[in-house]
Amino acid sequence: VKGLVYLNGDLVPADRACVPLLDRGYLYGEGLFETMRAYGGRIFALHRHLARLLSSAAELDLAIGVGEDELAQALALTLEANGLADAYLRLTVSQQCDAPGVESRAPGRFTVSAIARPLPAPAADLAGISVATLGAATAPPAALARHKTLSFLAYVRARAGARAHGADEALLLNSAGEITEASTANVFFVTDERLVTPSLQCGLLPGITRAIVLELARLRSLDPVERAVRPSELQACSECFLTNSIVGLEPVTRIDGGAVGDGKPGRVWSALSEAYSRAIAAASGG
Amino acid sequence: VKGLVYLNGDLVPADRACVPLLDRGYLYGEGLFETMRAYGGRIFALHRHLARLLSSAAELDLAIGVGEDELAQALALTLEANGLADAYLRLTVSQQCDAPGVESRAPGRFTVSAIARPLPAPAADLAGISVATLGAATAPPAALARHKTLSFLAYVRARAGARAHGADEALLLNSAGEITEASTANVFFVTDERLVTPSLQCGLLPGITRAIVLELARLRSLDPVERAVRPSELQACSECFLTNSIVGLEPVTRIDGGAVGDGKPGRVWSALSEAYSRAIAAASGG
Numbered sequence: 072v073k074g075l076v077y078l079n080g081d082l083v084p085a086d087r088a089c090v091p092l093l094d095r096g097y098l099y100g101e102g103l104f105e106t107m108r109a110y111g112g113r114i115f116a117l118h119r120h121l122a123r124l125l126s127s128a129a130e131l132d133l134a135i136g137v138g139e140d141e142l143a144q145a146l147a148l149t150l151e152a153n154g155l156a157d158a159y160l161r162l163t164v165s166q167q168c169d170a171p172g173v174e175s176r177a178p179g180r181f182t183v184s185a186i187a188r189p190l191p192a193p194a195a196d197l198a199g200i201s202v203a204t205l206g207a208a209t210a211p212p213a214a215l216a217r218h219k220t221l222s223f224l225a226y227v228r229a230r231a232g233a234r235a236h237g238a239d240e241a242l243l244l245n246s247a248g249e250i251t252e253a254s255t256a257n258v259f260f261v262t263d264e265r266l267v268t269p270s271l272q273c274g275l276l277p278g279i280t281r282a283i284v285l286e287l288a289r290l291r292s293l294d295p296v297e298r299a300v301r302p303s304e305l306q307a308c309s310e311c312f313l314t315n316s317i318v319g320l321e322p323v324t325r326i327d328g329g330a331v332g333d334g335k336p337g338r339v340w341s342a343l344s345e346a347y348s349r350a351i352a353a354a355s356g357g
Numbered sequence: 358v359k360g361l362v363y364l365n366g367d368l369v370p371a372d373r374a375c376v377p378l379l380d381r382g383y384l385y386g387e388g389l390f391e392t393m394r395a396y397g398g399r400i401f402a403l404h405r406h407l408a409r410l411l412s413s414a415a416e417l418d419l420a421i422g423v424g425e426d427e428l429a430q431a432l433a434l435t436l437e438a439n440g441l442a443d444a445y446l447r448l449t450v451s452q453q454c455d456a457p458g459v460e461s462r463a464p465g466r467f468t469v470s471a472i473a474r475p476l477p478a479p480a481a482d483l484a485g486i487s488v489a490t491l492g493a494a495t496a497p498p499a500a501l502a503r504h505k506t507l508s509f510l511a512y513v514r515a516r517a518g519a520r521a522h523g524a525d526e527a528l529l530l531n532s533a534g535e536i537t538e539a540s541t542a543n544v545f546f547v548t549d550e551r552l553v554t555p556s557l558q559c560g561l562l563p564g565i566t567r568a569i570v571l572e573l574a575r576l577r578s579l580d581p582v583e584r585a586v587r588p589s590e591l592q593a594c595s596e597c598f599l600t601n602s603i604v605g606l607e608p609v610t611r612i613d614g615g616a617v618g619d620g621k622p623g624r625v626w627s628a629l630s631e632a633y634s635r636a637i638a639a640a641s642g643g
Contacts, residue, residue: 088377221510223387246531
């Protein structure tokens with residue numbers, strides 16, 4: 072990252088920004104983050120992202136000391152300081168401590184940072200990517216998987232495992248052998264002309280884009296289903312796509328080496344992707 | 358922590374030591390640590406700790422850029438700079454990056470730190486602690502649980518959960534409902550006069566003190582067993598203790614609110630604890 076990052080109220084050069092060694096985010100992976108996308112200077116679904124972060128913070132006893140307004144302002148400052156309108160944004164919060172120790176905390180001392188980097192406008196027609204379903208029980212326990220925490224190593228390793236298998240992205244499985252999500256995205260597929268995505272009970276992040284896609288699908292009477300999904304079912308689907316806040320809806324054209332449908336991005340993806348772009352345009356006042 | 362910490366070759370005041378915001382240890386909990394204990398100026402089982410860290414680094418594709426000698430020197434420097442002979446030590450390693458991104462790395466740029474703090478000499482007769490077995494699937498996936506990584510939140514939350522139940526420490530369960538380990542220790546118990554500890558296949562950290570206690574038990578013909586253990590079996594045991602490098606062997610006298618045996622530290626714990634103290638004294642030249 073070139074440029075400036077936001078760090079506890081200041082804007083500092085990215086290559087000089089640092090967090091305390093005695094930060095529980097570093098020592099124990101205790102902290103939360105959000106990744107968001109700005110289009111034309113506005114952060115899409117900002118309130119949903121901040122609400123998720125604050126809700127997770129409350130559940131995980133992270134008294135991060137700032138509210139939604141301060142976090143929104145930190146992100147706006149970061150965009151402005153870097154002169155960015157279309158950007159990737161990452162917001163990170165964690166608590167500091169005075170000494171190592173699994174229960175050691177320094178009340179009132181937090182680390183809040185925001186990082187922005189330029190991104191090209193979304194491609195009109197994305198080429199499909201390949202995914203690999205990895206071994207059983209690669210997903211974190213369900214109680215943690217629903218928060219976007221700094222203890223992210225399971226997802227990092229899943230992605231590395233997929234790359235080692237020649238795939239672009241991994242699909243993680245829970246201990247019951249059910250698909251949960253990709254390393255940095257949720258997963259949707261079409262089977263028997265129904266749109267399906269793993270249910271939150273399977274142990275996965277309640278993605279913001281996932282929620283929006285479900286809403287857009289319902290508005291179009293696509294009647295999406297949230298339920299448990301096995302790899303064998305996914306491998307036989309007619310369409311598949313991933314969702315996250317940075318890429319939006321990304322078509323998957325190969326699963327475990329086999330082609331999905333006719334090997335090209337499908338019609339359901341195309342229709343929902345267009346609806347998602349319109350939702351972004353509407354939110355950006357476009 | 359007062360005093361000085363080691364950070365990438367320098368000794369710096371603890372309250373001013375900082376790591377890059379763009380460190381994968383902070384952004385993604387990707388990194389490793391070891392906690393060790395120094396007795397009389399010597400770090401007990403140092404080689405075993407460093408070998409575990411370097412072995413995990415190789416498995417997790419963490420090219421940390423330093424070897425065992427440099428890490429040992431960092432720890433020795435930290436002890437010396439703080440004038441400590443009996444101390445807690447934490448060594449942490451992670452890799453830096455140039456931008457956020459699950460696959461983003463800055464080759465050749467690492468963060469190596471060592472923190473020391475004074476600890477009293479071990480108590481001759483520890484009072485027992487209480488533990489709580491928590492809900493199913495609180496343990497991370499087995500493939501990650503055997504490494505001591507910076508993605509430590511599952512253990513932090515387990516400890517917090519135990520505290521909320523009025524217990525001192527948590528016992529985590531894997532997805533099969535088997536006991537794996539405590540939040541910062543391994544667990545041993547005695548049942549039908551046999552010493553038992555969960556096997557590594559259950560998904561747990563191969564603790565250094567755990568390994569030493571198993572060796573000491575075999576030397577005394579205690580014939581310890583490593584196997585899967587259910588909470589109901591543990592709740593009916595005659596003795597229980599935890600092991601880690603900081604406390605050594607710590608007796609457990611209450612499990613889920615019920616007394617263990619007669620509610621006092623038991624004979625097997627006492628014998629092995631004494632043997633462990635002798636091993637420390639021998640290693641320290643005492």
